[in-house]
Amino acid sequence: MSTEQQDVQVSTEGSILVITLNRPQARNAITLPVAQAIAAAVDELDGNDALAVGIITGADGVFCAGMDLKGFVDGELPQLPGRGFAGIVQAPPAKPLVAAVEGYALAGGFEIALACDLITAGRGARFGIPEVKRGLVAAGGALLRLPERIPPNVATQLALTGEFLDAPRAHELGLVNALVEDGKALDAALDLAAAIAVNGPLAVRASKRIIAEAPGWPREERWTRQEQITDPVFVSHDAIEGASAFAEKRPPNWRGE
Template sequence: MNDAAASSTAAVGEDVLVTTDGGVMVVTINRPAAKNAVTLAVARGIADALDELDARDDLSVGIVTGAGGTFCAGMDLKGFLAGELPYAGGRGFAGIAERPSDKPLIAAIEGYALAGGCEVALACDLIVAGRGARLGIPEVKRGLVAAAGGLMRLSERIPPNVAMELALTGDFLGAERAHQLGLVNRLADDGDALAGAHELALAIAANGPLAVRASKRIMVTSPSWPAEERWTRQQQIVDGVFASEDAQEGPTAFAEKRPPVWRGR
């Protein structure tokens, strides 16, 4: 929404930091000494942050990133060996893999996004990465399986044969190549991924919030709709948007040559 949202900073526990400003929430995994490996506390913190993002009308977009120059090295294996499962909030692994936010999410990647860390990025809608970043699902190298969405989502985002190679070899994918394949939306200089993600987030947040949310919902869910129901199901989603105050405000602002003032209703 165009009304500037109040900025705030909060810790959802020491391992997850949350800031909000200008309609954008930034969720930072804050375990740099452990390469931001995901623990149960991290999963709960991310799940709580996404619950807040979905609930707040003044927030339009979320960014997920990692502290200390690394996005996320995956599941904390020490915790796993001790019997800890980092699933939370009905959202699955890392509090995001099975049920991301209803609102757009951008992964801002520096350094490594590996195993579960890559799956966290794949749970986001868009990716901005530093040129030196590396992504991958190397679980097979540890006798494990990328079961937090990597095997399902990766082949939807890049050519299936390339995804198959990455899944079976466990090899990494550089950010430059990931950008060429369409997995990474925007490249940034190393150290500037979060700034690039914030620029992208503000471009999204400038638009009608109801329209943005409906657009994401249609794009995410429509591939599974039966062909004969696609137009009906889409109409059920867009009817509320076209009947909203925002749908009147957008064209009015255009005609009056001024920025729209979105109300989210």
């Protein structure tokens, strides 16, 4: 196994794919090889019918400190065409993705978490976009996504001051879905992922897509655009199977079709 592969470890827990950033000596900062490995893992999640949900986390009690600044000074940008920073912020997977955050999720690390659908966090976790302190801009999605996830005035304060947001406050604001004791964020993420994975895969993906895309739809087109996504689900094998399983009081056998 190469060093680049060791820097991102990918494993499975049943139908759940777990992506672990594994550069603890650099607080799991993102390099170009790491971005490429994350992109490959996301492709595996979406392309493998046996996988239902993904989790991204960091090794040794730290989520991610963002871009590797040593690499940046040397001219390396850890972003991919069409995918953006870390190979994910511009192109999250179609399937659900949960961020399990311990320690720091800063700058691009926070933006990776914001590219996920759900976030679990240990109580000691801290979030922040301190780019302005370094003469940079949080261009990996935080300025776009954060005002949609927490009150815009709070997002503005974080962006302009570079201050940190602790996990309990992030949970109060609705950014963090599950606040747990330190060291338990991955367990909480696995629980969330398992609760998602038992549901119909077509329905889950359609629901995620609508939630993600609907804010940009013209108001007069919202119902039409939603129907374009939901109509195929209602006539799918899985829809019939879900109704039949409920009536027959048995677990459904999803086929994703």
